[in-house]
Amino acid sequence: MKALPLSAGALPAVASTTVRRVRSVRGVAVAFWWVLSIGCFAGLWEAAWAVGWADPLLLPPPHIFLAHFSDQAQAFSSSDVIGEVSTDSAYLALLTTIVASSLRVIAGLALGFTCSVGMGLLIRYFKPFGNITLPTITLLAPISPIAWLPVAIFIFGIGNPPAIFMVFISLFFVMTLSTISQIDAVSRTYLNVGAIMGASRRQLFLHVIIPAILPSLFMTLRMNLFGAWMVVLVAEATGVGSGLGQIVMLARNTFNSSLSFFTMTLIGLVGFLFDVALRQIQNRVLFWVPPSAVGRL
Amino acid sequence: MDRPLSAKPPLIACRGVGKRWETAGGTVTALDGIDLLVDRREFVVFLGPSGCGKSTLLYLIAGLEQLTSGTISSGGAEVTGPGTDRGLIFQESSLFPWMSVGENVTFGLKLRGMGTDERRSLAADLLRKVGLADAADKRPDQLSGGMRQRAAMARALALRPEVLLLDEPFAALDVQTRSKMQDFLIEVWRESGASMLFVTHHIDEAVGLADRVVVFTARPGRIKSIVPVDLPRPRDPRSPAFHALSDHLTDLLRDEVDRAFAEQERVA
Ligand SMILES: Nc1ncnc2c1ncn2[C@@H]1O[C@H](COP(=O)(O)OP(=O)(O)O)[C@@H](O)[C@H]1O
Ligand SMILES: [Mg+2]
Numbered sequence: 001m002k003a004l005p006l007s008a009g010a011l012p013a014v015a016s017t018t019v020r021r022v023r024s025v026r027g028v029a030v031a032f033w034w035v036l037s038i039g040c041f042a043g044l045w046e047a048a049w050a051v052g053w054a055d056p057l058l059l060p061p062p063h064i065f066l067a068h069f070s071d072q073a074q075a076f077s078s079s080d081v082i083g084e085v086s087t088d089s090a091y092l093a094l095l096t097t098i099v100a101s102s103l104r105v106i107a108g109l110a111l112g113f114t115c116s117v118g119m120g121l122l123i124r125y126f127k128p129f130g131n132i133t134l135p136t137i138t139l140l141a142p143i144s145p146i147a148w149l150p151v152a153i154f155i156f157g158i159g160n161p162p163a164i165f166m167v168f169i170s171l172f173f174v175m176t177l178s179t180i181s182q183i184d185a186v187s188r189t190y191l192n193v194g195a196i197m198g199a200s201r202r203q204l205f206l207h208v209i210i211p212a213i214l215p216s217l218f219m220t221l222r223m224n225l226f227g228a229w230m231v232v233l234v235a236e237a238t239g240v241g242s243g244l245g246q247i248v249m250l251a252r253n254t255f256n257s258s259l260s261f262f263t264m265t266l267i268g269l270v271g272f273l274f275d276v277a278l279r280q281i282q283n284r285v286l287f288w289v290p291p292s293a294v295g296r297l
Numbered sequence: 298m299d300r301p302l303s304a305k306p307p308l309i310a311c312r313g314v315g316k317r318w319e320t321a322g323g324t325v326t327a328l329d330g331i332d333l334l335v336d337r338r339e340f341v342v343f344l345g346p347s348g349c350g351k352s353t354l355l356y357l358i359a360g361l362e363q364l365t366s367g368t369i370s371s372g373g374a375e376v377t378g379p380g381t382d383r384g385l386i387f388q389e390s391s392l393f394p395w396m397s398v399g400e401n402v403t404f405g406l407k408l409r410g411m412g413t414d415e416r417r418s419l420a421a422d423l424l425r426k427v428g429l430a431d432a433a434d435k436r437p438d439q440l441s442g443g444m445r446q447r448a449a450m451a452r453a454l455a456l457r458p459e460v461l462l463l464d465e466p467f468a469a470l471d472v473q474t475r476s477k478m479q480d481f482l483i484e485v486w487r488e489s490g491a492s493m494l495f496v497t498h499h500i501d502e503a504v505g506l507a508d509r510v511v512v513f514t515a516r517p518g519r520i521k522s523i524v525p526v527d528l529p530r531p532r533d534p535r536s537p538a539f540h541a542l543s544d545h546l547t548d549l550l551r552d553e554v555d556r557a558f559a560e561q562e563r564v565a
Binding site: 189190192193195196197198199200203207208211212287288 | 359381385389395404
């Protein structure tokens with residue numbers, strides 16, 4: 001549900017109760033379809049297993065790959081510990097793994113967002129800078145982030161930096177070009193208002209152009225979120241040393257289909273929570289986006 | 298069309314003003330040979346068929362566009378860019394959605410380095426003057442169209458302009474709101490002591506507001522005729538004198554609208 005804190009507060013009390021009721025009814029409806037949708041998906045899978053179409057070794061249905069939660073969690077304990085690991089520390093390992101991957105995504109997104117928006121602004125603010133950098137950026141933009149993986153490892157070796165770099169690079173060129181096109185698309189009227197009010201070029205960028213472009217740039221960021229998760233998993237799978245991507249690789253190498261689906265479920269959930277979080281930030285901080293552009297659950 | 302109405306120097310002086318737009322489809326002459334003097338405290342309305350260059354002339358006076366011939370001066374100084382002596386009100390809502398109404402109204406003062414507290418109390422004053430006393434902390438999208446235009450006026454008035462340039466400011470409003478806003482504008486005009494340059498294609502709006510109506514020809518925009526409106530205010534749109542004037546303007550405009558249509562058909 002989209003939060004409308006300010007407009008709801010402005011309505012008289014009676015109207016706001018109605019609004020709240022309408023909203024909670026809609027919330028229930030949304031939840032209903034969520035449960036039904038996932039229920040149907042899982043149900044079909046379970047049915048396929050029940051009638052023997054889905055081989056439980058290759059396509060274990062949810063009740064199997066979610067059943068041995070603590071066993072699954074064992075896999076997340078760091079690989080140099082051999083033998084049984086206590087369940088508690090296994091859960092801790094699972095949590096650490098998720099957090100490690102998440103932090104890489106967050107660091108990469110934050111870095112990528114700031115640098116690319118800054119780059120786009122510089123390109124439009126200082127014309128010669130734009131002239132010298134834009135052709136190269138335009139040329140580098142279409143290179144798939146995956147192709148940067150060896151470069152990331154050459155430069156940064158093993159560990160967090162290459163994974164963060166991968167997220168950064170997956171965002172940087174797209175967002176830089178997007179920033180530029182957003183700057184060029186700022187409403188003529190807003191720029192005219194700035195000029196009429198006597199804004200200097202710097203003030204125009206600071207008070208008009210940046211606030212005008214931020215909401216749609218945040219949309220671009222959200223759309224690139226799943227891409228960022230993808231490159232982090234690839235980076236982790238190819239040798240960062242830890243993280244959800246490494247578990248996926250482990251599942252593949254040990255032919256552990258249950259673990260594979262279990263990890264996929266985690267990745268899906270975490271990615272979804274990320275999107276929800278970004279959407280909340282967008283609603284709170286960048287409240288001037290038209291609701292239609294925010295998207296709904 | 299120079300007009301030695303008063304001995305005092307005019308506020309706005311357009312002499313031989315022309316504007317050509319260079320577009321991908323070729324050169325468009327939007328304005329040609331505009332001579333116009335506007336006195337202090339005068340209310341002048343630009344009336345003409347759509348596309349005749351009324352907005353263009355307003356933007357030239359505002360200093361937002363460069364003219365291609367002639368000169369424009371404001372308060373005796375040549376116009377080379379925007380200045381606080383000239384405020385502009387746009388047709389569409391031009392409040393920044395990322396600022397509260399109060400912040401919007403004092404945006405020009407913020408650019409000049411006025412502190413937050415001072416601006417806050419000034420915003421309250423300005424908004425009270427335009428009948429939006431409680432709107433300072435609201436967001437622009439919580440205001441109606443008419444309220445937004447009043448806030449835009451407060452924003453322009455904050456810089457104490459000598460002339461307000463209004464580009465069809467009420468075109469998007471419904472008829473009742475529009476008529477209220479016209480009354481309101483007259484009050485603002487009286488109180489602020491500024492001149493008004495008001496663009497419209499509504500004949501009744503022109504007669505209701507203007508000291509003088511400047512009628513434009515179809516493209517290229519030239520001044521076809523300047524019609525003084527000597528009706529006492531408040532004006533009654535049902536009075537015979539009002540009707541006579543609006544009939545006169547209708548006749549003047551009809552030829553131009555026909556010509557504009559013929560041109561459009563020829564081009565299409
Ligand atoms: N920025 C621009 N670039 C090119 N042509 C323009 C521009 N603005 C206006 N024109 C052209 O100039 C003419 C006059 O436009 P405008 O001043 O908006 O007319 P009006 O306000 O009287 O309807 C039109 O033919 C329009 O297409
Ligand atoms: Mg116009």
